[in-house]
Amino acid sequence: MKYVDEYRDPELARSLSRRIAERVDPDRHYKVMEVCGGHTHSIYRYGVHDYLPESIELVHGPGCPVCVIPMGRIDDGAAIAEADDNVILACFGDLIRVPGGNGSFLDAKARGADIRIVYSPLDALRIARENPDRQVVFYAIGFETTAPSTALTLQRAKADGTTNFSVFCNHVTIIPAMKAILDSPDLRLDAFIGPGHVSTVIGCRPYEWVPREWNMPVVVAGFEPVDLLESVAMIVDQLADGRTEVENQYRRIVPWDGNPAALRCIADTMELRPWFEWRGLGSIAQSALQLSSRYEDFDAELRYDVPGIRVADPKACQCGEVLKGVLKPWECKVFGTACTPETPIGTCMVSSEGACAAYYNYGKYARQRVELKVKA
Amino acid sequence: MISEESVEARIEQRRRARPRLKDERVTMAHGAGGKASRALVEGLIVPAFDNAVLDRLGDAAVLPRPSGPIAMTTDSFVVRPIRFPGGSIGSLAVHGTVNDLAVSGARPQALSVGLILEEGLETSVLRDEIEAMAAAADAAGVMLACGDTKVVERGKADQMYVNTTGIGVVDDRARLDPASVQVGDRVIVSGPIGDHGITILIARGDLDLQGDVVSDTADLWPMVDVLLDACGPELRCMRDATRGGVATVLNEIALAAEIGIVLDEAAVPVRPVVYGACELLGLDPLYVANEGRLVAFVAPGAAERALAAIMSTPSGIEAAIVGEVTADPPGRVLGRTSFGGHRMIDMLVGDPLPRIC
Numbered sequence: 001m002k003y004v005d006e007y008r009d010p011e012l013a014r015s016l017s018r019r020i021a022e023r024v025d026p027d028r029h030y031k032v033m034e035v036c037g038g039h040t041h042s043i044y045r046y047g048v049h050d051y052l053p054e055s056i057e058l059v060h061g062p063g064c065p066v067c068v069i070p071m072g073r074i075d076d077g078a079a080i081a082e083a084d085d086n087v088i089l090a091c092f093g094d095l096i097r098v099p100g101g102n103g104s105f106l107d108a109k110a111r112g113a114d115i116r117i118v119y120s121p122l123d124a125l126r127i128a129r130e131n132p133d134r135q136v137v138f139y140a141i142g143f144e145t146t147a148p149s150t151a152l153t154l155q156r157a158k159a160d161g162t163t164n165f166s167v168f169c170n171h172v173t174i175i176p177a178m179k180a181i182l183d184s185p186d187l188r189l190d191a192f193i194g195p196g197h198v199s200t201v202i203g204c205r206p207y208e209w210v211p212r213e214w215n216m217p218v219v220v221a222g223f224e225p226v227d228l229l230e231s232v233a234m235i236v237d238q239l240a241d242g243r244t245e246v247e248n249q250y251r252r253i254v255p256w257d258g259n260p261a262a263l264r265c266i267a268d269t270m271e272l273r274p275w276f277e278w279r280g281l282g283s284i285a286q287s288a289l290q291l292s293s294r295y296e297d298f299d300a301e302l303r304y305d306v307p308g309i310r311v312a313d314p315k316a317c318q319c320g321e322v323l324k325g326v327l328k329p330w331e332c333k334v335f336g337t338a339c340t341p342e343t344p345i346g347t348c349m350v351s352s353e354g355a356c357a358a359y360y361n362y363g364k365y366a367r368q369r370v371e372l373k374v375k376a
Numbered sequence: 377m378i379s380e381e382s383v384e385a386r387i388e389q390r391r392r393a394r395p396r397l398k399d400e401r402v403t404m405a406h407g408a409g410g411k412a413s414r415a416l417v418e419g420l421i422v423p424a425f426d427n428a429v430l431d432r433l434g435d436a437a438v439l440p441r442p443s444g445p446i447a448m449t450t451d452s453f454v455v456r457p458i459r460f461p462g463g464s465i466g467s468l469a470v471h472g473t474v475n476d477l478a479v480s481g482a483r484p485q486a487l488s489v490g491l492i493l494e495e496g497l498e499t500s501v502l503r504d505e506i507e508a509m510a511a512a513a514d515a516a517g518v519m520l521a522c523g524d525t526k527v528v529e530r531g532k533a534d535q536m537y538v539n540t541t542g543i544g545v546v547d548d549r550a551r552l553d554p555a556s557v558q559v560g561d562r563v564i565v566s567g568p569i570g571d572h573g574i575t576i577l578i579a580r581g582d583l584d585l586q587g588d589v590v591s592d593t594a595d596l597w598p599m600v601d602v603l604l605d606a607c608g609p610e611l612r613c614m615r616d617a618t619r620g621g622v623a624t625v626l627n628e629i630a631l632a633a634e635i636g637i638v639l640d641e642a643a644v645p646v647r648p649v650v651y652g653a654c655e656l657l658g659l660d661p662l663y664v665a666n667e668g669r670l671v672a673f674v675a676p677g678a679a680e681r682a683l684a685a686i687m688s689t690p691s692g693i694e695a696a697i698v699g700e701v702t703a704d705p706p707g708r709v710l711g712r713t714s715f716g717g718h719r720m721i722d723m724l725v726g727d728p729l730p731r732i733c
Contacts, residue, residue: 047717
């Protein structure tokens with residue numbers, strides 16, 4: 001397929017692999033964090049490890065929207081869905097199996113709640129129009145990547161005068177999460193592979209503090225395996241040249257200044273929350289969005305009585321350490337025993353972008369570098 | 377003046393006449409076991425299925441003594457929408473069960489048909505599905521030997537559900553057993569994968585997606601028949617890759633035989649439209665359902681013969697050898713990605729596309 005296959009070309013991958021091998025310092029160990037869960041998924045899905053030297057360690061970051069949702073917010077969503085028979089809760093598919101304090105949305109659905117999977121917030125608005133006597137609540141999640149589509153949907157709902165639609169907003173922002181990771185004493189990183197789709201919205205400038213304050217490269221990268229290899233090569237080049245700066249590998253999609261129209265949409269409909277709880281990372285100041293006062297009529301948190309209780313993660317679960325990159329998925333006490341994709345305890349095991357699920361589904365043999373003899 | 381006798385005679389004649397189904401919609405009465413039920417069964421189903429065993433309308437179908445061991449299987453069909461490009465719930469209900477028999481090395485003989493109908497279903501829709509079943513069974517050479525119909529209140533089912541149970545006679549040539557799969561055996565996929573799942577997804581219209589793809593729903597026995605001829609005992613085992621897709625089938629065999637399977641992902645046939653839809657939706661074609669594709673494990677020396685045999689059948693033209701059985705990692709499936717890296721391919725978790733069959 002055009003515009004996809006080029007970025008999965010093994011010939012290109014081999015030449016990038018050689019370039020990386022030539023420029024790494026053999027006495028150095030490189031810890032490179034891919035911030036975005038989509039990158040984690042691609043690394044395992046395509047076996048990107050197979051092209052990297054042993055000295056480069058990819059550390060999985062916090063950028064999986066499902067993984068950072070705390071259990072209490074799942075319970076809040078279920079409480080809205082079960083508030084009365086009139087509510088339809090619409091959410092993305094990978095949210096439906098995330099465990100809360102009282103089970104997942106799948107469990108709530110089995111108890112009788114009307115919970116529907118949508119591919120876009122606009123689908124939720126359409127459900128509202130088709131069911132004028134019901135109340136439709138969209139459970140919004142995601143980083144700056146998905147916030148504009150929620151924002152546009154809100155603008156449309158307001159313009160149309162739709163009254164049976166509201167949004168339970170869980171949008172989060174990436175920069176505070178990166179700050180929290182860097183401030184964490186447990187982890188020393190050498191560079192970031194910057195999130196690609198977040199940067200289509202916010203651009204590359206918001207990362208400039210990283211090289212300035214931490215003397216570390218940031219390379220914003222695309223999601224195909226060749227993109228990831230090229231971004232590693234660019235990082236290794238920077239470190240070998242003694243440079244640290246923000247570079248944009250994903251130029252075909254990401255403008256340096258982001259998407260001003262999308263940012264205006266977000267600014268119109270949402271504002272920063274003073275605090276938001278992140279799963280595993282704790283409460284982070286100004287790290288999430290809520291509906292702005294102009295859109296308070298659409299705010300499900302004001303419309304419904306949500307418990308808003310902080311639910312502690314199960315003791316055995318070490319998602320926090322995995323999200324911060326301190327633990328590798330397989331180093332978690334319950335990985336692959338009590339916690340599996342079929343019966344997840346932690347969020348990292350639920351979404352295909354979660355480090356644990358990605359590793360569980362694709363991982364082990366990439367790490368062990370088994371020599372495989374396959375006939376074509 | 378009409379005599380009482382002539383009226384009596386008329387009533388008797390009417391009671392004995394073959395009933396006709398004239399209602400526009402299915403009502404609760406059609407499941408109550410009375411005259412309306414009789415109109416549905418004898419006025420629609422029996423004439424369409426048209427065979428001597430069913431015509432007797434006994435409490436059980438009586439079949440001739442089989443020539444060998446009997447294979448038996450059952451499957452229920454709840455697909456939404458019930459009609460989709462390339463097929464419908466009627467043809468699917470025949471193919472699904474026939475294929476489970478076929479890949480077990482059994483020549484399909486007879487099916488039962490259990491119908492659960494929603495009150496209010498248009499009888500024209502039901503008639504189309506009964507005719508689709510009859511046509512698929514006729515083409516596959518199986519008899520629709522017995523059946524049952526129930527009606528549930530509106531909203532308690534979604535139009536219609538079908539269960540079929542099938543029996544077949546195990547073919548003398550077949551020596552199929554997952555435990556017989558050995559290191560070095562080759563893995564063949566009989567055609568492009570994911571067509572059925574993506575067709576259903578597009579047919580639902582929930583997504584603004586369009587694509588020129590039709591379900592692969594088909595009877596696999598003709599393909600199995602030529603494969604058995606070409607390979608005999610060198611054909612180790614087969615599965616039809618329905619829900620969970622090719623990935624799930626490979627994992628089942630890897631676990632059953634305690635062997636590893638290395639899949640060459642670049643060799644797996646996938647139509648561009650299916651590939652494109654999967655890219656857009658974040659699906660992996662290896663996990664998308666098929667209704668007319670089989671995965672065969674054959675001895676290395678028979679692989680080319682097996683491939684040629686499959687390719688000689690109409691639905692097998694695009695078949696390919698896609699992988700090899702290895703000693704390591706036991707019980708697991710490893711993919712060599714077209715990118716040149718490696719990944720684990722596990723069984724499907726959860727359900728990306730509910731109610732596809």
